[in-house]
Amino acid sequence: MIRAIDSGLKKAALEVQEYVFLTAAAFRGVFTRPIYSHDIVEQFDLIGVGSLTVVLMTGLFTGMALASQSGLTLDQFGARPVVGRLVSASMIKELGPVLAGLMLVGRVGSGIAAELGSMVVTDQINALRALGTDPVRKLVVPRVLAGFFMAPVLTIISDFVGIFGGWVVSRFQLEVASGLYWSSVTKSLYMQDVWMGLIKPFVLGFIIVTIACHVGLRTSGGTQGVGKATTLAVVAGSVAVIAADFFVTQILIFTIYPR
Amino acid sequence: MKATANGLTAKQVLAEVGAPVVVFDRVQLAFDDKVVLRDLSFTLIKGHTKIILGASGSGKSTALKIIVGLLKADAGVVWVNGQRVDQLSEHELMAVRTDLGMIFQEGALFDSLTVRENVGYKLYEETDMPLEEVDRRVEEVLGFIGLAEHIDKMPSELSGGQRRRVAIARAMAFKPSVLLYDEATTGLDPITATTVDDEMIKLRDLENVSSIIVTHQLRDAFYVATHMATRDRDGTVHVVPATPQKERQAEFIMLRDGLIIFEGDADAFRNSKDEYIQEFLA
Ligand SMILES: Nc1ncnc2c1ncn2[C@@H]1O[C@H](COP(=O)(O)OP(=O)(O)OP(=O)(O)O)[C@@H](O)[C@H]1O
Numbered sequence A: 001m002i003r004a005i006d007s008g009l010k011k012a013a014l015e016v017q018e019y020v021f022l023t024a025a026a027f028r029g030v031f032t033r034p035i036y037s038h039d040i041v042e043q044f045d046l047i048g049v050g051s052l053t054v055v056l057m058t059g060l061f062t063g064m065a066l067a068s069q070s071g072l073t074l075d076q077f078g079a080r081p082v083v084g085r086l087v088s089a090s091m092i093k094e095l096g097p098v099l100a101g102l103m104l105v106g107r108v109g110s111g112i113a114a115e116l117g118s119m120v121v122t123d124q125i126n127a128l129r130a131l132g133t134d135p136v137r138k139l140v141v142p143r144v145l146a147g148f149f150m151a152p153v154l155t156i157i158s159d160f161v162g163i164f165g166g167w168v169v170s171r172f173q174l175e176v177a178s179g180l181y182w183s184s185v186t187k188s189l190y191m192q193d194v195w196m197g198l199i200k201p202f203v204l205g206f207i208i209v210t211i212a213c214h215v216g217l218r219t220s221g222g223t224q225g226v227g228k229a230t231t232l233a234v235v236a237g238s239v240a241v242i243a244a245d246f247f248v249t250q251i252l253i254f255t256i257y258p259r
Numbered sequence B: 001m002k003a004t005a006n007g008l009t010a011k012q013v014l015a016e017v018g019a020p021v022v023v024f025d026r027v028q029l030a031f032d033d034k035v036v037l038r039d040l041s042f043t044l045i046k047g048h049t050k051i052i053l054g055a056s057g058s059g060k061s062t063a064l065k066i067i068v069g070l071l072k073a074d075a076g077v078v079w080v081n082g083q084r085v086d087q088l089s090e091h092e093l094m095a096v097r098t099d100l101g102m103i104f105q106e107g108a109l110f111d112s113l114t115v116r117e118n119v120g121y122k123l124y125e126e127t128d129m130p131l132e133e134v135d136r137r138v139e140e141v142l143g144f145i146g147l148a149e150h151i152d153k154m155p156s157e158l159s160g161g162q163r164r165r166v167a168i169a170r171a172m173a174f175k176p177s178v179l180l181y182d183e184a185t186t187g188l189d190p191i192t193a194t195t196v197d198d199e200m201i202k203l204r205d206l207e208n209v210s211s212i213i214v215t216h217q218l219r220d221a222f223y224v225a226t227h228m229a230t231r232d233r234d235g236t237v238h239v240v241p242a243t244p245q246k247e248r249q250a251e252f253i254m255l256r257d258g259l260i261i262f263e264g265d266a267d268a269f270r271n272s273k274d275e276y277i278q279e280f281l282a
């Protein structure tokens, strides 16, 4: 029993170590040559543009549901006109980053793990190395860069669409005047909230992609292993997104908010 | 570079006729508790051929991966072109690999790239060669191997045998001086297999490429061992039966349980009294 726990702990420690090594290697790869710029452009397109639809859809529906729900709650206090404030704060600080993050895990994290995993089991990673290419520079760096920079862009889009969705519901279902909604959206927004909403997706995008790359590159056990790696990338990625969101929130609350 | 006892640098030694290109000295490797290579020692001489035979799972592909530095041996010394690949870092290995071409058992083509991009991968991505020149080289190599019309297809649109030939073309394209063939002719029809064999023979005899051939196809193994390529005065190339002297430059190695149970030329292999080998030949 103790031995099982011991070996389990060792395995986990090894896994973390490998993850840190990969992240460090990716970091080095960003700042030193060779750089595979063609692959970087391709990944920005695949990860950024490719994820636009899902992010738009989730953003829109989340904003609409949020307005609807907030309307119900606010009515208890006769505070329906401030619905815009609730929608914008929730979207920008919390739901935008987290939901865009989760969507990226599902769409991008799983794809990366499956692609890299199948490259491992078919010896394509070995072939790259044999041909003189460092797989981290060729495959991991472009994906990490794309995840890091596109997650905030997608999150901002999702925030806007969500707030727009909130307006639709506020205007036509809650019958709050448009001017009132928009002024409460902007008036209540603190600069700190915007920072929080901007910093989070950088962190989340980075975490999602590095976890997926790590899991993909450690695939073993043939096609079945690829399936397992994909599932693991999604599960570990989702948990990591939500956990990282909590910790980043804590850190920011203690650093950038006035007390 | 360190000078050897007789005052030659490693580079000069390697330039000589009969220089050792790949040396395995008491190499051992185990995956967890499964011992794959128990004690493997052999030397590949420049321009010569090693043919590695052995049952499925006897560690042939593993041995090739050790040469390229894709796997690290647990013990023993591995020299490739004068470098201790067992001690080099991944970064230092890149220099050794510029002179090594490997054909992977399952082809290992990049399935997101076209045939052209696969074959020219190294030249496009890792060298400064001008694009038109790379294009020309890619077309030339695909022409050799009879796949010129498939140049713009994706690997998934090719048959198994075609994919294998693309893999061969990819390893040949950057003109390495050592080629490692892992089952390069398996799954090919006899005529295409002979084309591939002829190509291996020509590279060896006309370009002085050293080769290690892993195969289950005894027919191809004997064909490569017992033929040689010559160039006429007018430049035409012929593949003809090898002279006895040339024949001795191709050596068979038989692996079993992580050990070499036979090492010798085609004749000796054919006439071996070993029961296991007799069974293998039957
Ligand atoms: N990554 C790995 N992890 C664990 N075991 C491995 C790994 N790669 C190979 N092996 C084991 O090592 C042994 C030798 O494998 P190898 O691929 O070298 O055999 P082979 O001689 O090339 O066989 P074949 O003729 O079927 O290609 C096999 O028993 C295999 O199960």
Ligand SMILES: [Mg+2]
Binding pocket: B060, B061, B062, B105, B182
């Ligand atoms: Mg094999």
